[in-house]
Every structure is written in structure tokens, then in C-alpha cells.
Amino acid sequence: MSPASTNPSPLNTNTQGTEGGKIFTNSNGCPIPEPFATQRVGKFGPLLLQDFNLIDSLAHFDRERIPERVVHAKGSGAFGEFEVTDDITDVCGASFLDTIGKKTKVFTRFSTVGGESGSADSARDPRGFATKFYTEDGNLDLVYNNTPVFFIRDPSKFPHFIHTQKRNPQTHLKDPNMFWDYLVSNPESAHQVAILFSDRGTPASYREMNGYSGHTYKWSNKQGEWHYVQVHFISDQGNKTLTNEEAGELAGSNPDFAQEDLFQNIEDGNFPSWTCYIQTMTQEEAKKAPFSVFDLTKVWPHSDYPMRKFGKLTLNKNPANYFADVEQAAFAPSHTVPYMEPSADPVLQSRLFSYNDTHRHRLGTNYTQIPVNCPITGKVFNPHMRDGAMNVDGNLGAFPNYLDSTKEINFKEFSLQEDQEVWEGAACPFHWKATESEFEQPRRLYEVLAKYPNGQKNLGHNVATHVSAARPDIQDRVFEYFSKIHPDLGAAIKKETLKLSPR
Ligand code: NDP
Numbered sequence: 001m002s003p004a005s006t007n008p009s010p011l012n013t014n015t016q017g018t019e020g021g022k023i024f025t026n027s028n029g030c031p032i033p034e035p036f037a038t039q040r041v042g043k044f045g046p047l048l049l050q051d052f053n054l055i056d057s058l059a060h061f062d063r064e065r066i067p068e069r070v071v072h073a074k075g076s077g078a079f080g081e082f083e084v085t086d087d088i089t090d091v092c093g094a095s096f097l098d099t100i101g102k103k104t105k106v107f108t109r110f111s112t113v114g115g116e117s118g119s120a121d122s123a124r125d126p127r128g129f130a131t132k133f134y135t136e137d138g139n140l141d142l143v144y145n146n147t148p149v150f151f152i153r154d155p156s157k158f159p160h161f162i163h164t165q166k167r168n169p170q171t172h173l174k175d176p177n178m179f180w181d182y183l184v185s186n187p188e189s190a191h192q193v194a195i196l197f198s199d200r201g202t203p204a205s206y207r208e209m210n211g212y213s214g215h216t217y218k219w220s221n222k223q224g225e226w227h228y229v230q231v232h233f234i235s236d237q238g239n240k241t242l243t244n245e246e247a248g249e250l251a252g253s254n255p256d257f258a259q260e261d262l263f264q265n266i267e268d269g270n271f272p273s274w275t276c277y278i279q280t281m282t283q284e285e286a287k288k289a290p291f292s293v294f295d296l297t298k299v300w301p302h303s304d305y306p307m308r309k310f311g312k313l314t315l316n317k318n319p320a321n322y323f324a325d326v327e328q329a330a331f332a333p334s335h336t337v338p339y340m341e342p343s344a345d346p347v348l349q350s351r352l353f354s355y356n357d358t359h360r361h362r363l364g365t366n367y368t369q370i371p372v373n374c375p376i377t378g379k380v381f382n383p384h385m386r387d388g389a390m391n392v393d394g395n396l397g398a399f400p401n402y403l404d405s406t407k408e409i410n411f412k413e414f415s416l417q418e419d420q421e422v423w424e425g426a427a428c429p430f431h432w433k434a435t436e437s438e439f440e441q442p443r444r445l446y447e448v449l450a451k452y453p454n455g456q457k458n459l460g461h462n463v464a465t466h467v468s469a470a471r472p473d474i475q476d477r478v479f480e481y482f483s484k485i486h487p488d489l490g491a492a493i494k495k496e497t498l499k500l501s502p503r
Contacts, residue, residue, distance in 0.1 A: 026056045066327070067362045071162060072128045074119050075111035076206060076259040077326035078266055080315035082106050082133060082276075088310045091229065091280055093222040093339035093414070096135040097310065105134045107372060108315055109329050110206040110262070114165045120251035121258035122242060124201045124462070126150075126192075129211035129233065130331040131313065134376040137412075141335040142231065143355065146203060147196070148212035149441075150296045151189040154432055155350030161186070176470040184477040187434040187484075188297045194442040194485060197462045198449060202247040204240035205261040207272035215333075215348040216293040218341040219278075222415050228281040228293050228343060230300050233274035233313055244462045266318050276311040283421065294345040295432075298441060325372040330359035338414040344423070346430065364389045383409075439484040446486045460489055464496035472503055 023031050032053050039051035047054065082104045084097055096104045111128035112121065127146040132139055152161055164182035168175040183189045195201065203209035211233035220226035242250065250257050265272060279300050281293060291298040319325035332355035333348060342348050359367045365388035367373055368380065386401050400407060449455030460482075467478045475497055483490025 026053050027060065068117050069358065069362065071113050072111040073117045074115050074121065075109050075128065075326060076121075076262045077107060077109035077319060077329060078262060078315040079317040079319065079325075080106050080108065080271070080313065082131075083312050083314070085275075085311050086309045088278065088308065090221055091227050091278065092219040094135070094140070094219075094337050095137050096133060096140070096337070105376065106313065106315075107132045107134075107325065107329060108313070109326060109331065110258070114162070118255075120255035122202055122247040122250040122255070124196060124244075124247065124466075126196065126201075127203060127206065127209060129206075129209075130329075131211075132329070132331060132335075132373075133337075135337050136377060137337040138375045138377055139335050139373070140337045140340065141331040141333065142211075142213065143331045143333050143351070144211040144213055144231070144233070146209040146211060147192060147200070148214055148230075148232075148299045149191045149195065150214055150347065151183070151192045152186070153188055153294075153296045153345075153347060154430060155347045156430075157186065158347075158350070161189075176466060177474055180467055180470050180474050180478050184474070184481045187438045187481065188432075190438050190481065190485060191297050191299075191442045191445070194445050194459065197466070198445070198455065198459045199241035199243065199452075199462075200239065201462065202242040202244065203258075204242050205237075206258050207262060207265060208235055208237045208240035210234050210239065211274065214296055215345045216343040217348075218343050218421075220339050220341070222339075224415055226283075226341075226420075228283070228286050230279040230305075232277045232279070232307060234277065236273045236275060236312075243458065244465055262315075263318055266315060271314050271316040273312055273314040275309060276313060277307040277309050279305040279307060281305060291437075294343060296345055296347045297438065301444075319372075324370075328363060328367075328370050328372055330355075330363055330367050330370070330373045332356045332359065344421070346432075366391050366393075369393045436484070442485045446489060456489070457492075460492035461496060463493050464500060467493070468497045468500035475501075 024035060025031050035053065038054050039048040040046060041048065049055070082096070084100050084102045087100055089098060096102065108131045109128065111130075112119065112123050112125045113128060114125050115123050128143075129146055130141065130143045132141050152158060161182055164175075164178040167173060168178065183193055200209070213229075213231035216228045216230060218226050219229045254260070262272070279302075281289065281300070286293045289300075293300075332352075333342065334352040334356060336342070342352060363370065368375070369390070369392055374380075381396075383396055383399055383404075384402055386395055403409065446456060446459070449459060463478070463482065467475055470478070479490050479494040479497070481490075482493050
């Protein structure tokens with residue numbers, strides 16, 4: 001049973017049809033003695049509209065699909081727990097972190113980003129790594145990726161960027177021209193592109209990859225002091241990757257291999273786990289940093305901002321039903337708990353709106369009543385948020401639908417940050433133009449890759465095999481783009497691309 005299934009929802013008292021010996025019924029519970037007998041006129045005549053058994057089942061079948069997520073459509077998920085291993089109460093006052101050894105139920109969903117629901121798990125693509133923590137102060141969603149940076153830092157570019165990674169509006173094919181045209185025209189993408197085209201762009205499984213907050217968050221302690229924070233979930237299984245060729249082969253032979261791997265390992269009791277770390281900066285340190293902490297295209301170098309362990313995330317239970325828990329899971333960076341806040345990172349700010357907006361569209365306005373999304377704190381008590389489609393939790397009964405002064409309503413207090421960031425200035429257009437500095441951190445990565453067997457070589461090879469399908473003028477811009485990371489990389493890509501697609 002999922003943690004959310006323990007909620008006092010009337011839904012959960014209905015076990016009809018879930019166990020052996022139940023009587024087969026149609027959707028209003030009426031017993032059906034012969035499920036496969038359609039009503040018709042005479043032995044071979046037309047069917048009757050009054051045959052509710054048939055109409056009921058066909059009409060429900062026609063509505064089985066809910067809107068697919070525009071991004072992160074293909075995913076796998078599991079329940080588990082988070083355990084505090086080290087004290088970080090000097091950084092964060094969140095109740096689920098207040099005691100070493102304290103455990104919190106979680107649900108994690110992994111995903112690819114660009115492909116449709118049936119697409120191959122081995123696609124070269126970032127992986128989503130989203131975890132819902134069912135805490136005593138409500139649900140905390142950490143909606144991360146397996147890469148520590150992203151392609152953009154201006155959220156208005158997001159729909160443009162995603163469209164270029166998906167299908168051409170006319171051919172309905174993946175399009176290497178628009179893929180690379182976008183990336184080289186927006187060089188702040190270079191860091192993420194370098195990671196994506198390294199072998200980490202094709203993880204060997206969801207178990208064998210890390211999760212990163214990417215964004216900077218603001219966490220505060222109970223004394224009202226706050227830090228900027230980056231979070232890392234480092235795989236205890238190690239980072240294992242596929243080569244470009246292995247990934248291509250798997251896309252044909254077993255496109256669902258990552259789903260199979262996660263499900264089977266959990267089923268076999270081989271529970272995957274991740275050790276959780278933070279990096280922190282004070283506001284003063286952030287002002288002195290050689291990059292903006294609000295820039296999603298930058299990492300915080302480990303040597304300057306050391307990693308500090310605080311917990312372990314373990315996945316130990318497969319969902320009983322994929323649609324109920326994985327397809328209906330609704331994560332949102334705006335689902336947070338006291339002492340954990342978003343920073344001013346513009347992409348994070350836009351995600352605070354966009355995720356919930358998606359869930360209202362995909363699942364309806366009462367999506368937090370769906371068991372996997374429902375806080376374990378019991379029924380949400382929010383007397384003015386009532387009604388709406390698919391309200392199934394009793395709708396707070398006769399309780400007044402406003403803050404009625406005659407009712408006793410409790411408000412939980414927690415110490416707010418007093419020494420907050422102060423922002424002021426005119427409303428103005430947001431320009432954050434790319435400069436040559438975009439290539440510094442990817443260059444550092446290129447140096448790191450020299451320590452891995454074939455690390456640098458595979459990066460060049462993986463780009464060349466992809467860009468060889470693009471137009472020559474776009475290929476030339478790609479060579480220039482990677483030459484700015486390192487001249488050797490640009491030259492290697494050019495050499496192999498021209499061999500694969502001679503001019
Ligand atoms: P360090 O020299 O301290 O460590 C290098 C890090 O590179 C490793 O810890 C590992 O991250 C990561 N790494 C190894 N192979 C790959 C790969 N194929 N793709 C992506 N990351 C890989 O690093 P710095 O902190 O000085 O950063 C150097 C570069 O490493 C960065 O420019 C960035 O591209 C990359 N990186 C940095 C991270 C950070 O938070 N500082 C996080 C991840 C990558 P891990 O330990 O997380 O597995």
C-alpha cells in the first residue's frame with residue numbers, strides 16, 4: 001500500500017474488484033452475469049443502445065489515456081524512504097531533517113525528457129529524478145535531473161528549446177538541423193550539451209546515475225539564518241553508462257530496459273540507494289563567487305564548495321499499479337515545506353508556476369487528492385479551496401467555505417527568515433546574454449573526462465554521429481561551438497563528421 005493510501009479517503013474503503021472472489025459488475029456496481037454477451041436484435045441484428053455493459057466498457061476504454069506530459073512523458077517510479085544520516089540543522093530547520101535516523105516515506109519517478117510515453121529508455125537525453133517526501137509538514141517535491149546544469153537560464157527560451165529537441169512540425173521526425181541550430185545559437189547551452197554528449201547522456205540504468213538540484217535553493221535554520229544550497233544525490237551503485245552504440249542497440253532490442261531494471265531489482269530485494277549531500281554558500285560568499293548562483297548553466301566547483309552528507313534515499317517498493325502511482329504522480333518545485341525556499345533563479349521561478357499548471361491540465365484541479373499526491377498529514381485543511389472536478393475526499397463536508405471567525409482554526413507557527421534577500425529596481429526586460437565564459441566550465445569537464453577511459457574520445461564521437469545528419473552550414477557552427485570548449489574537441493568532431501558525411 002502506498003503511503004498516501006493510508007489517508008482517510010472514502011476511496012480507500014472500496015476494495016471492490018481488487019481481490020479474488022469478487023462479483024463482476026459494471027461501473028455503477030450492478031452485477032453482470034455475462035460480460036461478453038452484447039444485446040442485439042434477434043440473433044444477428046444490430047446492437048442495442050440500452051446495453052449499458054457494452055457502452056460503459058467502450059466509453060471507459062475510449063478515455064483511458066490522460067494527456068501525456070509534454071516533457072518527461074516516459075517514466076518509471078518506486079516508493080521508498082529517506083533517512084537522515086548527518087545533522088544539518090545549522091543549515092535547515094525542516095522537521096523531516098531534525099533528527100539523525102529519522103525516516104520519511106518517499107516516492108521517486110525517473111524519466112527521459114524529450115521522448116513520448118512509449119519512447120526508448122536509452123535515448124541520449126537528460127533524465128528526470130523527482131522525489132516526493134511525505135513529511136509531517138506536507139509534501140516536499142525535489143524535482144531534479146541527472147545533470148547538475150541545464151540548457152537555458154532564461155525561462156522564456158524553454159518552449160523554443162524543447163520544440164527543437166522534439167519533432168519537426170511538418171515531417172514529424174526528430175530534426176538534427178533545428179536541434180543543433182538552437183544549441184549553437186544559444187551558447188549558454190554548452191555546459192549541458194557537453195555533459196549530454198558525454199557517456200553520462202546515456203546512463204546504464206536509473207539506479208546507476210546521480211540526481212542534482214541544478215537550481216540553487218534557499219534553506220534556513222531555526223535561528224533565522226539562511227544559506228544558498230545545491231543538493232546532490234550520488235548513486236551508491238556508482239555511475240555506469242552505455243556507449244552510443246550500446247544505447248542505439250538497446251533502443252531496438254529492449255526499449256523499456258530501464259523500467260525493467262528498476263522494477264526487477266526492487267522486486268529481487270536489491271534496493272537502489274543514493275547518498276545525499278549539500279553544498280552551501282552564504283549571501284556574502286555568493287556575491288564573491290565567479291558566477292551567479294542563479295545561473296542554471298553553472299556548477300559550484302567541489303573544491304571551493306565542499307560536499308556535506310546529510311542523508312540516504314532508498315527505493316524499496318514497486319507500485320502495485322503503474323497508472324495509479326507513476327502516471328498520476330504530480331511533482332512540483334513549488335511543493336515545499338517550512339525552512340526550504342526557492343531562490344531567485346529565473347528558471348526555477350518559472351517552474352514554480354508551470355508544474356502545477358501542467359497537473360491541473362493533466363489530472364484536474366483536485367490532483368492532490370489522488371493517493372500518490374496526497375499529503376500523509378491527513379486531509380488537507382484549506383476551507384476556501386473547495387469543489388472542482390473529481391472532488392473525492394468529502395470536500396470538507398459542512399465546514400464553512402471561508403475563514404469563519406467563529407470556528408477554532410489553528411495556525412502552525414515556524415520561525416521565518418528575518419534577514420531575507422532584498423530585491424528592488426524597475427520592472428525591466430531580462431537580458432542575460434551568453435559570453436565566452438560559457439565555455440569555461442565545460443572546458444573543465446573536458447579536462448575531467450581525460451581521467452576516464454575514452455571519456456574525451458566518446459564525447460567527440462557521440463557529437464559527430466549525431467551532427468553528421470545535419471546541414472553542412474549547421475555542422476560548421478557546431479565545430480566552432482565545440483572548438484570554444486577545446487580546439488582538440490572541435491577538430492575531432494569535424495574530422496569524424498566529415499568522414500561520416502563527406503561534402
Ligand atoms: P571535480 O574535479 O571536483 O570533480 C569532477 C566531477 O565531474 C566528478 O565529481 C563527477 O561528478 C563529474 N563527472 C565525471 N564525469 C562526468 C561526466 N561524464 N559528465 C558529467 N560530470 C561528470 O569537479 P568540479 O567541481 O571542479 O567540476 C568540474 C566539472 O565536473 C564541472 O564543470 C562539471 O561539468 C562537472 N560536474 C561538477 C559537479 C559539481 O557539482 N561541482 C557535479 C557534476 C559534474 P559527481 O561526483 O557528481 O559524479
